[in-house]
Amino acid sequence: MSFRLGHGGRLIDRARPLGFSFDGRRMTGFAGDTLAAALLGAGETLMGRSFKYHRPRGAVAAGVEEPNALMGIGSGPQAEPNARATVVELAEGLEATSQNRWPNLALDIGQLTGLGARLMPAGFYYKTFIHPRAAWKHVFEPVIRRAAGLGRAPRGPDPDRYEQLYAFADVVVAGGGVAGLHAARLAAEAGRRVIVFEQAAHWGGRAPVEGEPVGGLPADAWVAAQLADLAARPNVTLRARATVFGLHDHGYLLAEERCGEGGGTGPRRRLWRVRAGLTVVACGAFERPLPFAGNDRPGVMLAAAVRDYLVNWAVAPGRAVAVVTGCDDAYRTAMALAGAGVRVPVVADLRPGGGGALAARARAMGLRVADGACIARVLGGRSVTGVVLAPADGDGSGGEEIACDAVAMSGGWSPAVHLWSQPGGGLAWDADRGLFRPDPARAPTGADGRPMAVAVGAAAGELALDAALADADRALRAVLGLPAGAPPVTAATAEAPPRTAAMLPARAGHRLRAKAFLDFQNDVKVSDIELAAREGYVSVEHAKRYTTLGMATDQGKLSNVAGIAVLAEARGTPVPEVGTTTFRPPFVPVTIGGLAGEASGPLFQPVRMTPLHGWHAARGAVWEPVGLWRRAYAYPATGERTADAVAREVLAVRGRVGLLDASTLGKILVRGPDAGRFLDMLYVGMMSTLPVGRCRYGVMCNEQGFVTDDGVVARLGSETFLCHTTTGGADRIHGWMEEWLQTEWWDWKVWTLNLTEQFAQIAVAGPKARVLLERLGGMDVSREAQPFMRWAEGRLSGIAARVFRISFSGELSFEIAVAASDGPALWERLMAEGADLGVTPYGTEAMHVLRAEKGYIIVGDETDGTVTPRDLGLERMIASGKADFIGRRGMERAHLVDPGRWRLVGLAAEDGAVLPEGAYAATDARNANGQRVTEGRVTSSYFSPTLKCGIALGLVRRGPERMGEVLAFPAAGGRVLKARIVEPVFHDKDGARLNG
């Protein structure tokens, strides 16, 4: 059982005990502890259950790479699931909860699946649940979802604050170990703007743990001196608790800072968005586990992690710790344990020739070292009770049982190449060291094609302290163009070459291979990779997906190279030929809150408000979002249902007069000698012949011949047009115009200006509209002075106005455009002067009902990007005399002139009901898949207060040729709705009302 030593611990303050809870049990740790250190210190080795087999698991690592010790932290809306206990800083009152267990961690029903592990090989889900599909949906998935899964997401809105920060640097150093700090120092002295990010709360990386002197000082003191020097420089920014998790195109680098931890203030997380000229990848290396049976038992840990717990937090994993290693580094752990008074019954070294100088020192201390040996299996269930020592190249039979309660293992080291590889940096297999390291000849490149990153120290494969510092010194001087210099002085230790192993012992049978875990978090075993290889998944990318190796939240930081080694052996090819899987951001899990930053709630996106917004709000308008705009949907009176308000507003327009805020309509000024010619290309109709003072409805298509926008064009002058667009189309159509003018007809003399927000526009519609405008006074709006589709300028009630005689309701209608700032005054005047006329504000829903009663289309309702003007019955809009316009050639394509296309009609439900929007008309015929053939769909559908029945517009195959036919619309619940094909104009078919 793990325990706290009575002395030592460089990071803890024994004078400051902290109380916390684990699954409701009260425990005590010290300030400076991580949650994992505090749990181990309290004798708690069982920290979680594995994902697939629910095997008991404890912390295997001491840092970000931890795959097992995932916990829920806190409760309520601030709860954080899947936190790695190895990086969570202990705080007073911290609540930790284990995950993926039921009913509790010690007694887990799900562990029964472990008994059936032989029945759940790689690809089990793929193989088992293909058929029947319904069983997957209703039986397998719900059961598996309950049994598996990681932590639960918190419920309720997140009360914490998150922020994002933009920064720029010549050099970003990712990693504040000794190599990173030395690199930062060189860059800072060279006058570069430098940012150094360190993911941990403490600087210096592994060097202070190892305790070897640097530059003639104790490692701790050297680190402190570097930090003091860097902190004093104005060109350097230092950030601890900040993890660089992504390096992207052209040096775009993302880091997440945990500001709120360790007693800090500010936002809970801060996302750094940095543009880095050069990124120094100084992220160190991850130690690898060894593949032997039972290597996942709580108490089996990485050798360097054992050293971390011992030195940093004065925690030992057990009273007797067996060590198994393929490299020299684990001897440091053996000696540190022995030095702290912990028994080390054996050091098993895979290498027949044993280790180097460190091994000799361990022997000199009196430790038992077994060369060419390994652990054949671990004894024990929820904790370690012993190991079986056996020859590394044997089959595991026989062997010597050795009692112990913990195991320290080292399978060598893997440089943390993630940031190097994410933007495309190449890797090279270093056979001597048994690792993939960054290949400087294939560095990721920036916008100028030159390297934008350099890897230094352990991240570059230089694992020894002296070599790491020398490498950082040489690499930075080269990339910064500095003269040669000397790195800080350190002692050199000669290490013997490491040995990697695909399985221990090498000739172990299936029973042991099926208990030797590679990926702890996803429960992928040596036997799974071998099975994948046998079944033909020989590509590392395929084997990864088939077995889920490396696909858990730790992204295979521990398992990647071991899995590749197994695949290589199974294929009989060298490791470099297998290659690695793709490294993708983020390097560690990051919070969604940090990625969202301030963009939540009211700041999620901007809201566009018309000049009349305040009036609508004061009248209790129900809002409809249209793009970023908020439009008044309807104005229900107190106690009035919204649907009743819509009906009242429609009838007011038909019977008296209504006001609509039409300010959101796009208004684009097109001007220049070639403006008419340009608009002739843009619209399917002819605009160049439009006389000054007149308006014309226009339809725009894309090159494919499909309708993209529509609106009324007014000719303001000989070279000036005002083009109205749909509310959602203003910016898009302005961009569309500019694209053609800038990239195709750049010699045409045309200028465009998007004036949408410069004007308030109010539609005054209804039989009393003219009377109302005459009361305002100032302009002659008589039938003779301003007939339909004319516009005039003047002053209405003293307000400069442009009045368009256009109608989207079928009623006598004027749209009045005034300067945005004059909008509220005009609206108030209209309301006041029209009070006795029954003037009624109406919203967008009434506008929709009014236009549908008249069969007017709306782009986006009747069109979906595959509808032509002909489909909409607008062929008369297409100017026959024009040689060319955008969409003309597209419309000539065979499919677009097919007489069998779906075309616009009205639909009248037989019982007067309102058809569901989007409903499809089905025939009795069946297609090749046995599905019923459809022959049309409902594009708009409303209750018409004018006609007291449902009305609908739809697109129907050969629709206009089939007037009077009845279509069948299958609806929810097995009902079939019948509707008759009718003319799309339901009301005032001859248009008499347009003139009032």
Add this chain to the structure above:
Amino acid sequence: MLMLTCPHCGVTAEETEFAPGGQAHLKRQGPGSSDDDFEAYLFARANPRGVHLERWRHAFGCGKWFHAARCTVTLEVFGTYPARTAGPPAELRAAIAARRPGWPEGGR
């Protein structure tokens, strides 16, 4: 996220300030064009592994369209130039060829 320099206003900015517009230097096919030519104009795009001439708009800046010569593998940007042209300027062609010998015939 790419960095691009707008040749009109001279600003070097992040990709989010620009809007992509696909392959550059397409020849518009209007009425009278063959079905094959029109189909190619609408749908056929080069999608090279290597040098790509592409359209961008400085959408949240000066609003101007321009072209960029960019390597789709390494993301190296060889240069940008105004859109009012049927092909890259001679200096840029030389610069690309210097970095990608053999371009445009088979050169990457």
